[in-house]
Amino acid sequence: MTTTLTGSPVSPGRAAGVVVTMPEPVPEPPTTRLHAHEADAAVEAVRTASTAVQKRLVDRADRARGTAADVLSVTAAMAGDPTLASDAERRVREDLVTPARAVWDAAGSLAAQLEQLGPPLAERARDVRDVRDRIVAELTGARPPGVPEPGHPFVLVAEDLAPADTATLDPETVLGIVTSGGGPTSHTAILARSLGIPAVVAVAGAGDLRDGETVLLDGGSGSVVRDPDPDAVAAAQHRDTARRELQGPGRTADGVPVELMANVADPDGARAAAEAGAEGVGLFRTEFCFLGRAAEPSVAEQVSAYRRVLAAFPGRRVVVRTLDAGADKPLGFVTADDEPNPALGVRGLRTAVGHPDVLDRQLQAIAEAAAAEEAEVWVMAPMVATPAEARDFVAACAKHGLEQAGVMVEVPAAALRARWIFEHAAFGSLGTNDLIQYAMAADRVLGELATLSTPWQPAVLELVRATCEGAAAHGRPVGVCGEAAADPALAPVLVGLGVSSLSMTPRALGDVAAVLGATTSEECAELARLACEQPDAESARAAVRGRLAALLDELAL
Numbered sequence: 001m002t003t004t005l006t007g008s009p010v011s012p013g014r015a016a017g018v019v020v021t022m023p024e025p026v027p028e029p030p031t032t033r034l035h036a037h038e039a040d041a042a043v044e045a046v047r048t049a050s051t052a053v054q055k056r057l058v059d060r061a062d063r064a065r066g067t068a069a070d071v072l073s074v075t076a077a078m079a080g081d082p083t084l085a086s087d088a089e090r091r092v093r094e095d096l097v098t099p100a101r102a103v104w105d106a107a108g109s110l111a112a113q114l115e116q117l118g119p120p121l122a123e124r125a126r127d128v129r130d131v132r133d134r135i136v137a138e139l140t141g142a143r144p145p146g147v148p149e150p151g152h153p154f155v156l157v158a159e160d161l162a163p164a165d166t167a168t169l170d171p172e173t174v175l176g177i178v179t180s181g182g183g184p185t186s187h188t189a190i191l192a193r194s195l196g197i198p199a200v201v202a203v204a205g206a207g208d209l210r211d212g213e214t215v216l217l218d219g220g221s222g223s224v225v226r227d228p229d230p231d232a233v234a235a236a237q238h239r240d241t242a243r244r245e246l247q248g249p250g251r252t253a254d255g256v257p258v259e260l261m262a263n264v265a266d267p268d269g270a271r272a273a274a275e276a277g278a279e280g281v282g283l284f285r286t287e288f289c290f291l292g293r294a295a296e297p298s299v300a301e302q303v304s305a306y307r308r309v310l311a312a313f314p315g316r317r318v319v320v321r322t323l324d325a326g327a328d329k330p331l332g333f334v335t336a337d338d339e340p341n342p343a344l345g346v347r348g349l350r351t352a353v354g355h356p357d358v359l360d361r362q363l364q365a366i367a368e369a370a371a372a373e374e375a376e377v378w379v380m381a382p383m384v385a386t387p388a389e390a391r392d393f394v395a396a397c398a399k400h401g402l403e404q405a406g407v408m409v410e411v412p413a414a415a416l417r418a419r420w421i422f423e424h425a426a427f428g429s430l431g432t433n434d435l436i437q438y439a440m441a442a443d444r445v446l447g448e449l450a451t452l453s454t455p456w457q458p459a460v461l462e463l464v465r466a467t468c469e470g471a472a473a474h475g476r477p478v479g480v481c482g483e484a485a486a487d488p489a490l491a492p493v494l495v496g497l498g499v500s501s502l503s504m505t506p507r508a509l510g511d512v513a514a515v516l517g518a519t520t521s522e523e524c525a526e527l528a529r530l531a532c533e534q535p536d537a538e539s540a541r542a543a544v545r546g547r548l549a550a551l552l553d554e555l556a557l
């Protein structure tokens with residue numbers, strides 16, 4: 001019997017396929033004692049299992065590409081490191097514990113040693129535990145951890161995906177993702193969008209889905225249909241084969257330009273964005289240069305890293321965001337690790353109060369990189385809350401000859417006081433991920449709050465409108481660089497509210513362009529009015545999607 005589950009739609013598109021669930025965590029093996037005469041066979045079992053796991057990881061790394069290949073190679077190298085296996089063998093002989101228990105204990109001790117060494121080695125502790133689980137699964141017959149490899153395309157069902165799992169997702173075989181946890185700005189959601197995999201998160205009842213059943217999910221509307229109609233399955237499978245490319249610059253049906261830009265986080269991402277036809281970079285997150293480091297990278301190192309990103313966009317705009325440390329991106333040398341409420345703490349531009357030199361050196365590096373490359377460089381600061389902060393940031397940029405200095409608008413206070421902020425800032429970029437978090441007082445990573453954490457909240461849309469109106473008073477452009485920009489049904493609403501550029505994962509560019517290209521600017525304004533007059537997010541979304549139904553259906557979004 002056909003039944004429909006609902007959740008938060010986070011990555012558009014329809015997908016149909018067989019469910020494969022993420023394996024349960026590998027259970028801790030009991031401490032069972034061996035007889036002395038069993039020790040040799042147990043030692044041999046540890047060796048055989050370690051070798052088998054390492055070989056499998058190397059094979060997978062060879063077949064994978066990009067980040068997945070990197071992640072799997074690191075795990076394979078860890079599995080091949082003799083430290084773990086030899087300590088486990090010693091434990092088998094000395095403590096007479098089972099091979100699985102010995103591996104568990106050996107990994108626990110190695111992970112603890114790594115954690116004591118602090119970053120970046122502490123991060124390897126996670127790899128050690130991953131290898132531990134794989135070897136223990138090999139020894140006990142449990143399902144190995146990580147994204148399953150059933151040998152055919154499937155819809156992945158999980159509670160939520162850890163960053164290490166998402167890195168190995170292969171969009172060729174993972175047709176869609178359904179999770180019971182996670183929110184619209186969770187790691188799973190962001191990655192699904194960047195890979196173009198349709199996804200619905202925070203689905204009530206997802207825990208009841210069973211391996212082998214067929215589901216049809218709609219990452220645009222948030223539905224997951226169990227036992228769907230075979231014709232609908234065939235249609236979704238057919239549509240899935242056609243990917244939409246970006247054709248030329250973004251514009252509405254009546255020719256009003258809407259710049260379609262990319263969010264990038266490193267040089268590889270910048271190259272991929274340029275290949276996808278992005279008109280420029282609307283958000284270059286510079287954290288990649290800093291995260292996982294015990295000390296600030298030198299100016300020279302920063303210049304070379306930034307140049308590699310700028311080089312992908314000669315003659316086009318790249319909006320460089322200064323360091324956004326704090327909250328979910330702690331950085332030992334600028335943020336405290338004992339704040340009781342880090343999302344409301346010293347993060348983003350606020351770190352420059354205690355560490356003005358770090359910002360100054362970063363601006364110097366950005367200016368040097370800009371001078372050496374042909375991209376048109378704009379600079380913006382994260383987490384600006386007051387006009388004074390905007391003024392001081394613009395002045396700090398001017399000292400380095402960086403004239404196009406703007407702000408991210410991701411704090412409601414900045415949106416409400418936009419008229420004063422844009423007396424100083426040359427442009428604005430709405431960071432809707434944080435703007436939603438602060439407007440709705442809802443932690444952006446909590447799945448339980450997914451219904452609050454959506455850009456369709458009329459309160460959030462009103463803040464977008466207030467920002468655009470305040471900026472327009474000074475003739476300043478405003479874009480959106482939060483995840484909201486990648487929702488093709490929301491794009492015309494944002495344009496109708498006054499936004500003139502949208503920056504997103506390159507995978508979403510084609511879909512957003514297709515919807516905008518079929519909607520006039522007058523229709524965009526009408527859709528914005530329609531959304532804002534709804535009482536809540538769900539009805540705003542339903543009203544706009546209803547108005548665009550024929551188009552979204554034609555585009556399978």
Ligand SMILES: C=C(OP(=O)(O)O)C(=O)O
Pocket residue numbers: 283285324410430431432433434435481482483
């Ligand atoms: C783009 C944003 O910044 P980040 O996700 O890096 O906090 C945002 O908050 O919307």
Ligand SMILES: [Mg+2]
Pocket residue numbers: 382410431433434
């Ligand atoms: Mg932000």
